[in-house]
Amino acid sequence: MSDVVEENGEQKAFISYAWSSPEHKTWVRRLAERLTEDGVFVILDEWDLKPGHDPIYFMEQSITNPAVTKVLIVCDRLYKEKADGRAGGVGTETQILSPEIYRKADQSKYAALVTEVDDAGNAYVPTFYGGRIFIDFSKPEREEDAYEELTRWINDAPLHTRPKLGKKPAYLSEDEAPLAxxxxxxxxxxxxxxxxxxxxxxxxxxxxxxxxxxxxxxxxxxxxxxxxxxxxxxxxxxxxxxxxxxxxxxxxxxxxxxxxxxxxxxxxxxxxxxxxxxxxxxxxxxxxxxxxxxxxxxxxxxxxxxxxxxxxxxxxxxxxxxxxxxxxxxxxxxxxxxxxxxxxxxxxxxxxxxxxxxxxxxxxxxxxxxxxxxxxxxxxxSFARMMEADLLLFIKRPVSEPGRYISWFPHTLVYAGRWGTAMELFARMESKQFFDTISGKLFGSVTPEVFKERVIGLNSERLWRGIYPGPSIGSLAGVEQIAVRA
The missing domain is CATH 1.10.357 (Tetracycline Repressor; domain 2)
Structure with missing residues (x-):
């Protein structure tokens, strides 16, 4: 195993996956080949697990060796089933991965690559991965965007970086002249x-x-x-x-x-x-x-x-x-x-x-x-309240007046993350009574079903160039929990 990780290449990545089908294995191998062409040293069982090698030792070294900088967990339905059931090689890898992910201070070493979703559009990710952010390869038309996201993550080269720290606003300094x-x-x-x-x-x-x-x-x-x-x-x-x-x-x-x-x-x-x-x-x-x-x-x-x-x-x-x-x-x-x-x-x-x-x-x-x-x-x-206000102003027209051109641009939601939790106003709308009050005052008294349908129809992917996927408007508005309580 040490010979594997001492080859040239600034980044070394191990791919964990299930042998779901010949087509899936081919997809994983082609991904590994493309990453290799793009300067990533990939550790793949088809290439590196030789006859006579101990597969458990191979898995353990591939995951825990500090020379391996990234671990890619390719998730489909079979991988989730085997990981959750601790079955087969995936089950063995799960037993190694779980403590690594939960106990290590640096969790940037691990990322799930989702290749399959269920009928409701939910990603198949194993339980041990929890609610962490994943890279979505489930949509063929978005595969290039997902691949760019993956290579940026592997090379620690995010598309957007933190701006330089500026000076404190003048009004916070007692030495500044008073405002006019x-x-x-x-x-x-x-x-x-x-x-x-x-x-x-x-x-x-x-x-x-x-x-x-x-x-x-x-x-x-x-x-x-x-x-x-x-x-x-x-x-x-x-x-x-x-x-x-x-x-x-x-x-x-x-x-x-x-x-x-x-x-x-x-x-x-x-x-x-x-x-x-x-x-x-x-x-x-x-x-x-x-x-x-x-x-x-x-x-x-x-x-x-x-x-x-x-x-x-x-x-x-x-x-x-x-x-x-x-x-x-x-x-x-x-x-x-x-x-x-x-x-x-x-x-x-x-x-x-x-x-x-x-x-x-x-x-x-x-x-x-x-x-x-x-x-x-x-x-x-607060900035959190500003984001909440931006969300409200963005969905106001399309919910209460469908078909009307949406002209409020929710700038701050670019900071909301891909799967942000429901913001306070919308989280409280899980109460049917509270929802009816808010709907009557702000959204033209639409029903919970209509509210959900119209909010889910808002596609944030069109809002910012180069940001895919954008923040989930439905998640931020808590549509799954709207009016579920009396």
């Missing part, structure tokens, strides 16, 4: 906490100051005409400068819903003004295509964050008001039809981010998701 809206924010917050009769006026006053800053902090009109700062970097810098003001808006939202709900319409009016900053005013005479991109990034975060705060505060009625509101939109072009827009208008895409991907050659799946992930790990709202 600090006085207005403090007065509004104190007024809301006291239940002041002038709470509405204080919210509007803060909103005016907020909009002034969202306009003043845009990239200069001349930006991009020289090479001092690339236009995409100028947009990111501008958005970073705007973000602390939006965090004040989120803080006021929490205070408002805890004691001054009567002023909620004034909060909606502030959001309406935030939306207005994403396009040129009728008085604007010059602008560049990227002038308003920072405002688009921030408008998405502003609306998403307000919904996230309302979710955290269990304010479903207020969320319904927010999503049903017609937002006045002063269209400078005068040719977009309605003078009001739906909440999806807050999810405009900042085109400059595509240029940023090209300029930095970072191949980010979603810059806007990265911004939220970076800046909402602490404070209110």
């Amino acid at each position: 809206t600090q006085s207005r924010f403090r007065r509004a917050k104190e007024g809301l906490e006291r239940g002041s009769a002038n709470a509405s006026g204080l919210i509007r006053d803060f909103g005016e100051g907020l909009i002034e800053q969202l306009v003043a902090l845009r990239p200069p009109q001349s930006q991009g005409q020289n090479n001092a700062v690339p236009i995409d970097e100028a947009v990111v810098i501008a958005a970073d400068a705007m973000r602390p003001y939006i965090r004040q808006l989120h803080e006021l939202t929490k205070v408002l819903v805890r004691g001054a709900v009567a002023a909620f319409d004034d909060l909606i009016a502030v959001l309406e003004q935030v939306l207005s900053t994403t396009d040129r005013s009728p008085k604007a005479t010059s602008w560049t295509p990227a002038t308003y991109d920072a405002n688009k990034i921030i408008a998405y975060e502003a609306f998403l964050g307000v919904v996230a705060v309302l979710l955290a505060e269990k304010q479903i009625d207020l969320i319904a008001r927010l999503l049903d509101h017609a937002y006045y939109y002063d269209d400078p072009n005068g040719n977009r039809g309605r003078s009001t827009k739906d909440f999806e208008e807050f999810a405009q895409y900042a085109d400059v981010l595509q240029y940023r991907n090209q300029r930095l050659s970072e191949n980010r799946a979603d810059w806007q998701a990265d911004f939220v992930n970076e800046h909402y790990q602490v404070g209110l709202p």
